[in-house]
Amino acid sequence: MVQSPSVKQVRIDSGFWGVYRGLVREVVLPYQYEALNDRVEGADKSYAIHNLKAAAGLIPPEQKGPVFQDSDLGKWLEAVGYALQDKPNPQLEAWADELIGIMEKAQQPDGYLNSFYILRGLDQRFTNLIDCHELYCLGHLIEGAISYWQATGKTKVLDIMRRYADLVDRLMGPGEGQLRGYPGHEEIELALVKLYRVTGERRYLDLAEYFILERGKSPSFFIQEWEKRGRTRHFDTHDTRVPELSYFQAHEPVTGMSEAVGHAVRAVYLYSGMADIAAETGNEELRAACLRLFDNISQKQMYITGGIGQTHHGEAFTFGYDLPNDTVYAETCAAIGLVFFCRRMFNLERDAKYIDVMERALYNGVIAGMALDGRRYFYVNPLENWPEASEKNPGRNHVRPVRQPWFGCSCCPPNLARLVSGLGEYLYSYGENSIYVHLYTGSRAEFDLSCGKVTIEQSTKYPWDGAVKLTVRGAGRYTLALRVPGWCRQAALTVNGQAAEPTAVKGYILLNRDWAGQTEILLTLDMPVAVMQASPLVRADAGKVAVQRGPLVYCAEEADNGSDLAALSLPPGAGFALGKAAGLPEEAVALRVSGHRETPGDGLYYPASFEKKPAEITFVPYYLWGNRGPDKSAGGEMAVWLNRDRD
C-alpha cells in the first residue's frame, strides 16, 4: 500500500506546473474571491458569499442563485490552504479568515451550516438529499477546512466543520431513528475519509463507508424520500416523474457496478470514494468494482483529452465508444474528478496505467478549462469548436466557443484552482521503502521512509522536452520508481552519469538499491510527435487522426489555419517541424506539417474527386486553444481530430 504525499511535502515552484501554481496563487484566487463576492463586472453572479452573509444575519435574509453555492467557498478555501502551505500570503489568509468568520456566524447551534436551508427554511433541511446538495456542500467545506487548518494551524474552521460533520453523523446512518439516506451528489465521502485521516476518528470513515455501501440499495431511499416529499423535485417543479436513479449512480449497489453511468462528475467522485474505502477497509468487492469502472471509462468512454461526459443532457456518460466531438460535454469538473479517481486507483494498484490517464486528463481536459490569464473558464471542453454551430444549432448551444468570466453554476473554476494549487499530492506516491515518481515538473519533495528522510529535486522542461533531472538525497535501501509514460516508446537513463537499464515494470523503472549521499538521475523520455487514431469502434473519429507529443494532445485552430478545418487532411508519415505559435507562451511548442486542404467542388454533392492543394497545417497544444485573438478570448474554429489523407 502506498499513499500520496501532502502538498507541504511537495513544493512545485518552477517549470510548467510552477507557473500554473503561481498563476493560481497570484491571480486566480484573488480573482475568484472577487467573483464569489459578485464584484466582477460582466460576469454571472455567484451569490456564494452573499448567501453566507445572509445566513449569518449580516445582510437581509435573501437566498440567491442555485442551491449548491456554498460548495464553491469550500473549494476556494481548499485552494487557498494549499497555496499557503507553500508560503505565506497575508492577503489570501485575511480573506479566508473573513470567510471563516462569516461561516462561524452562520453556523446553527446544533452545528448545521448550509446557507440555502438557513435562508429558505430549516424545517426542510435533509428532506431532499437527491437534489439539494447539502452533503455535497458539507463535503467541500470539510475539504476546505482541512486544507486551511493544515496550512495555518488555525483550528477554527476545522472545528466548525467537525461540528457540522458530527451533526450529520448523528442524524444519518442505519441506526434506529437515523435518516437512512446518502447524498444526491457524491463528494462528502472523499471529505470524510480525509477527515478520518487527519483526526484519526474512525466514525468519519464509517460514515463515508456507510454512504458508499448504502447507495443504490433496494428499496431506493431517493424514491422513498421523493414519495415522502409529495413527489416534488427541486430543479423542475413541474417534473412529476419518478427520479432517474442512474443519473445519481443510485440504481444499484455500488459493488455491482461495471459501467460508468449518469452525471459524470457525480460518477467519478463516487468512484474516487469507493477507491478510498477500498484502500482503507480492504473491501475487495469495492476494489473490483473500481477496476471495472476505471476500465470502462478509460477504454470506452473517455475522450483523447481525458475529458469525460459525452452528453449535456444530464452532463452525463452515454455508452461505450459513443464519443461525439461536437455535441460533447467533457466538463472541466469531470476531468478533475477523473484525476482524483486515477490517483486513488494508483495507490490501490500501483500500475502506471492510472497515472497515464491522470496525466492525459491533467495536461489536456483539465487545464484547457482555464485561460492563460486565469480569469476565463470553459465549462464544456469540446474537441471540435465551430462557433457558428454553437450559435445556430441548438444541440450545440451548450458548447461555448469562448471562455467565460464566471458561471451561474460555477463549479469548475474553483475546482480547477484547488486541483492546481494542491497538485503536489499528485506528483508522487510513497510507501515505507518506496517512492513512485508520477509526474515530471520542477519541484522539491521530502519523504520520511523507514530508512530516514529522502528528498527529490526535479528539474525539467517537461512537457516541452523529455529530459528530466532528478537529484535524490537520502541514504538507505529503498526503491525509487520512475514512471515511463505510456506515450513514450523509448527512454534512456543515467544514474550519476552511468547508463542504467531503463526497463519499466507496470510503467515504472524500479531503482532498488542502497542509496547514499546525493544521486543525480537523468531520465530522457523520447518525445516524438505521434499521430494517433481512435479505435474504429469510435464512430466520431473513424478515419481521423489526432496529434500528440508527450502528454500533450494538439489541435488545429482557425487562428493558424484559417476556417473550415474539416477541409484539412494530414498525409500518412508526415514529418513535423517543432516551432513557436504566435500569441502563445514562449516555451510552448507548436507543430507544423505539410498537409492538404480540400477544394470545394461545384455544389453540395458531386462525384468523389477530393481535389486538394498543399497546405501547411499548424497544431498547438489543446490546452492552449482559444487564448488568442483581439481580446485574448476570441473564438474561432478548433479541431482535435483531422481527416487523414489518402496519399
Add this chain to the structure above:
Amino acid sequence: MVQSPSVKQVRIDSGFWGVYRGLVREVVLPYQYEALNDRVEGADKSYAIHNLKAAAGLIPPEQKGPVFQDSDLGKWLEAVGYALQDKPNPQLEAWADELIGIMEKAQQPDGYLNSFYILRGLDQRFTNLIDCHELYCLGHLIEGAISYWQATGKTKVLDIMRRYADLVDRLMGPGEGQLRGYPGHEEIELALVKLYRVTGERRYLDLAEYFILERGKSPSFFIQEWEKRGRTRHFDTHDTRVPELSYFQAHEPVTGMSEAVGHAVRAVYLYSGMADIAAETGNEELRAACLRLFDNISQKQMYITGGIGQTHHGEAFTFGYDLPNDTVYAETCAAIGLVFFCRRMFNLERDAKYIDVMERALYNGVIAGMALDGRRYFYVNPLENWPEASEKNPGRNHVRPVRQPWFGCSCCPPNLARLVSGLGEYLYSYGENSIYVHLYTGSRAEFDLSCGKVTIEQSTKYPWDGAVKLTVRGAGRYTLALRVPGWCRQAALTVNGQAAEPTAVKGYILLNRDWAGQTEILLTLDMPVAVMQASPLVRADAGKVAVQRGPLVYCAEEADNGSDLAALSLPPGAGFALGKAAGLPEEAVALRVSGHRETPGDGLYYPASFEKKPAEITFVPYYLWGNRGPDKSAGGEMAVWLNRDRD
C-alpha cells in the same frame, strides 16, 4: 409558363411508382383509416375521427390528442381522392363519405369547422394563430375536399370547406374590423391557390397572397396576439418567453428572405406558397426570394437523401453546411414539402435543377418514410442509424431505429399517402405547345395542347435501369422535352429507331418537331454506380463517400455487413457488382464492392496504423433500409456515408 397536369391526366399504373400507388390504394389508405379511428392495436392513438365525431355531437364532447389532428383527415381524404381519380374503389369512397358526413354535422352555422375549438371553446377560436394550427387544418381539409370532388363529382365536401374558407376570408385580412393575422403553420396558402384555380374565385387567391405578404411585417402580429392573449403559449403553458418568430418564418417579410430558417416543414410549405403566388401574380420580388431560398436549401442545407431539417430542436433548419448525419431530423413531411416547392419552382423557371432535387427527395428522403408493407413509418430519417445511441444518447433519442405503426403527432404517414397517390401531378409539366417529361415510370398521360390531344405512354424499369421507352401519339408541332437527370453523364436517344442528338438544355433534350401518328422514343440514361462526396465544407461528411446509382442513394446496413459500420471503408476506384439483396424486393438492385474493415487495435487511442482486412461491402437503396429482420421492422445499424480508404 407551364403547369402541372392533374392526377386524372396521368395514370401511373405500373413500374416503380405503380407498385407504390397500388400499395397506397390497397393497403395504406385502409390501414390509415383504421389508425385515424384508433383501431390499430399497439399504435399511438390519433383521435382525429374521435374528435370530429365529438365535435359533431355523435359522442360525448371530449377533445383528445394534439391541436392539429383535423389536418390528418384532410390529407387522407386528399389521398383517397387521387386514388379514386384512377379507378373506382367503393370501400374507400364509402369511408370518405362517412367522414364527410361527420364533417357536415360538426360544421358550425357560420361555417367554422375545427374540432379542437368546437370542443374546447369557440370563444377562443382565432386567438392563437401562432400555435393552434386552425388555418393549417383548414388548408388540408380544403385540399382534401378539392381532390375528392375532382374524383367523384360530389360537391358536398367542397361546399363545406368553401363555407369555412369564406368565413376566414370575411374575418381575416387587412380591412377594417378584420383580424390582421396569418397562420402559425403555413399550408392554407397552397390550398387557397388550388381553390382559386378550381373555382375561379379570385378572392381565394387574394387571401393566399395576403397571408404570404402580410407575414413577418412589423409590428409582429404574433407578438401582438401573444400580448393580447396574456402572454400564454399553447404547447408549453409554463413558457413566458416572447415567441421566437424565425421558427415560424415570421421574423421578416417574405420578400426579404434569403436563408431557410425555422421549422423545416413550415418553411417549405411557405416557400411553395410563395412560388404559387409568384406564378399567379407575377410578383418578381417573391420569385427572387424563392430562387434564393431554393439555392440556400439545395446548396447548403439539404442532405444527400433530399432530407431537410438538421435539428430536432424545433424540427428545424440550422445553417449552411451543418448537416450532421446522427443528430439529423430530416422529417418525412419536410422532404415532401421540398417536393412541393421543387415542382412549383420548375413551373416558374423551367430548369431541371428543381426536378433533380425533387427526384432526389422523392426516391430517398420521402419514401424511406414508409415500410414496404405500408404499415410502419419513420418520422425522422437519419443518414446514420445506431440503435444503441438512439437508446442511450439523449441527443439522439429522437431518431427511432425502427419504423413505427403510428405517431401521436402523425403528420407524415398521411402526407406520404397523398403525395404518392397524387404523384401524377409530378411526372410532367406542360404549356400550350410543350410537354416536359420529368420523371420516368410506367404511366399513360394525356395533354390538351393548342394543336390537339397528345398522349404519352412510358414503359421502363427505372430507377433500376436507365432505359425508357416513350410512345407519343398526337399530331402537330410541339416540343417534347425529355429530362436528362443531373446524375446522368451520358444519354442516348433514338426516335423511331433513328439515333437522335441527346443534347440537353437546362437538363432537357428538346424535341421540337412536327409530330405525326405514333412516335417511339427510346431514351437510355447511362446509370453507373457513382461514388459521391460532399463539399468539404460539410464537416459531417468530410473524408467520406456515399454511393448513388441513378436517383437512388444507397446505404450499408448491418443486415448485410455486420455491426460497426464506421469500421468499413471504400477504396477509390472500387468496382461495384450489381446483385440482389436477401429479403428485399426481387427487382431491387443491391451493390457489392470489395472494401476493408478496420481492425480494432489495443485500447481506445493508439498510434495510427489503421490496420484492416478485406471486406465485401453490400449497399442497398436507402429507401429500403430497415425493412428486414425477424419482424420486418428490425433495427440495426445503417450508414449512408462511409469512410474512404487511403489505398
